[in-house]
Amino acid sequence: MPSGTGGTETLDALLVRVAAGDRAALRAVYGRQSTRLFGIAMAILRDRTAAADVMQDAFLRVWQRAAQFDPARGDAQVWLSSIVRYAALDVARTRGREIPSDDPDLGDAPVEADALDRLSSAEDSARLRDCLGKLEAKNREGIVLAFVHGLSHPEIAARLAMPLGTVKSWIRRGLLSLRECLS
Amino acid sequence: MSGLPDDPAEREALAGEYVLGTLDARMAARVAAALPGDAALRAAVAAWEQRLAPLTALAPPEAPPPDLWDRIDAAIAPPAPRAAIASPAPRAAIASPAPRRGWLSSLGLWRIWAVGATLAAAAFAGLAVLPRAPAPRYMAVLVTDQSQPAWAAEVMPNGGLHLAAMTSVAGNRPQTPQGRRMQLWGLPPGAKTPTSLGLLPVQGGQMTIRAPSVRPVKDMLIMISVEPPGGSPTGQPTGPVVFFGRLTAAGES
Numbered sequence: 001m002p003s004g005t006g007g008t009e010t011l012d013a014l015l016v017r018v019a020a021g022d023r024a025a026l027r028a029v030y031g032r033q034s035t036r037l038f039g040i041a042m043a044i045l046r047d048r049t050a051a052a053d054v055m056q057d058a059f060l061r062v063w064q065r066a067a068q069f070d071p072a073r074g075d076a077q078v079w080l081s082s083i084v085r086y087a088a089l090d091v092a093r094t095r096g097r098e099i100p101s102d103d104p105d106l107g108d109a110p111v112e113a114d115a116l117d118r119l120s121s122a123e124d125s126a127r128l129r130d131c132l133g134k135l136e137a138k139n140r141e142g143i144v145l146a147f148v149h150g151l152s153h154p155e156i157a158a159r160l161a162m163p164l165g166t167v168k169s170w171i172r173r174g175l176l177s178l179r180e181c182l183s
Numbered sequence: 184m185s186g187l188p189d190d191p192a193e194r195e196a197l198a199g200e201y202v203l204g205t206l207d208a209r210m211a212a213r214v215a216a217a218l219p220g221d222a223a224l225r226a227a228v229a230a231w232e233q234r235l236a237p238l239t240a241l242a243p244p245e246a247p248p249p250d251l252w253d254r255i256d257a258a259i260a261p262p263a264p265r266a267a268i269a270s271p272a273p274r275a276a277i278a279s280p281a282p283r284r285g286w287l288s289s290l291g292l293w294r295i296w297a298v299g300a301t302l303a304a305a306a307f308a309g310l311a312v313l314p315r316a317p318a319p320r321y322m323a324v325l326v327t328d329q330s331q332p333a334w335a336a337e338v339m340p341n342g343g344l345h346l347a348a349m350t351s352v353a354g355n356r357p358q359t360p361q362g363r364r365m366q367l368w369g370l371p372p373g374a375k376t377p378t379s380l381g382l383l384p385v386q387g388g389q390m391t392i393r394a395p396s397v398r399p400v401k402d403m404l405i406m407i408s409v410e411p412p413g414g415s416p417t418g419q420p421t422g423p424v425v426f427f428g429r430l431t432a433a434g435e436s
Contacts, residue, residue, distance in 0.1 A: 044204075052247055052251050146203045
């Protein structure tokens with residue numbers, strides 16, 4: 001089997017090869033993950049040019065830091081999406097607050113029950129969905145807006161028409177009850 | 184020590200907010216700076232990443248610009264130093280008995296095929312990106328009824344199918360008609376009716392079908408039809424078949 005395709009290899013194994021400087025392995029990671037990861041960056045930035053720049057930065061980091069990925073400590077897809085999310089969040093933060101929180105492109109009512117239904121039926125997703133379902137609606141919406149769309153506390157407060165301090169403490173409480181529920 | 188609170192509960196909550204993305208730039212930078220030297224904080228962040236990861240599925244997948252890989256590839260150049268010092272024997276997890284030779288020779292075949300295809304397709308610029316792709320086993324160029332190449336399909340060694348739009352010299356790429364969806368079909372040799380392989384993204388030039396509903400085999404006909412928004416209601420193509428091609432072994436052309 002040619003080693004370049006990575007077709008039968010797990011992402012874990014591909015990242016081990018990336019860590020050894022194997023460009024074909026990075027290409028294979030890109031081929032498998034770029035559509036998912038670009039979607040994640042787009043949900044935060046809503047700008048294809050900015051999202052593409054973030055992807056380029058993120059893949060550079062993957063190239064440079066693949067050795068830091070430890071399959072024993074986490075899932076490769078999660079590791080990759082975290083790198084993309086942090087890079088996108090950095091851009092969103094430095095870009096400042098140009099995007100009005102009532103941007104119609106923000107996503108269609110992420111708190112609707114059917115939005116959570118889009119979570120896959122995989123076990124992790126089902127548990128998270130159940131636990132999110134136990135939160136108050138606005139709390140749940142705040143968490144989804146932050147995680148998926150990269151909204152800051154002030155942006156969430158504006159969008160939910162709630163005081164900033166309330167939003168901060170709600171989201172923190174929501175996170176902690178999620179952790180408890182998932183444990 | 185790092186400007187972060189000492190209280191463990193506070194640090195745990197901070198890790199959650201870091202992963203959630205709600206910290207402001209200054210605080211996020213502090214957490215990021217503390218991570219390399221703080222194993223407990225790293226573990227807390229990693230645990231939050233795992234907990235919240237399923238939410239990434241709420242971001243609709245979208246194909247990146249077609250030139251993005253080339254930009255990344257250029258950005259990581261040159262390959263020499265890291266590759267040269269890389270251990271010649273990759274770690275045990277890797278199942279690739281004779282990587283170098285196998286990869287190079289299949290790459291050679293692939294290039295020969297690609298040149299032939301490029302000549303045959305005359306002026307279609309989209310092919311220029313293909314020789315970078317790792318060696319496939321089978322592939323197909325889906326053409327229009329005017330024999331214009333529009334999509335490249337390749338079978339991954341794990342049996343998945345990857346589809347990428349090709350860009351014509353004029354800069355045109357296959358477009359989904361307004362309010363419709365394009366649906367992918369496979370017709371294996373001997374089969375009488377095609378099987379749906381899924382809907383194409385409305386915009387975006389790439390998709391990978393990890394586990395196709397029908398195994399992509401040599402000489403399978405691959406087609407794309409125009410269907411209602413939710414896909415064909417009958418399980419068979421109901422709209423016009425706008426692109427089609429046959430899987431052939433790379434190198435046979």
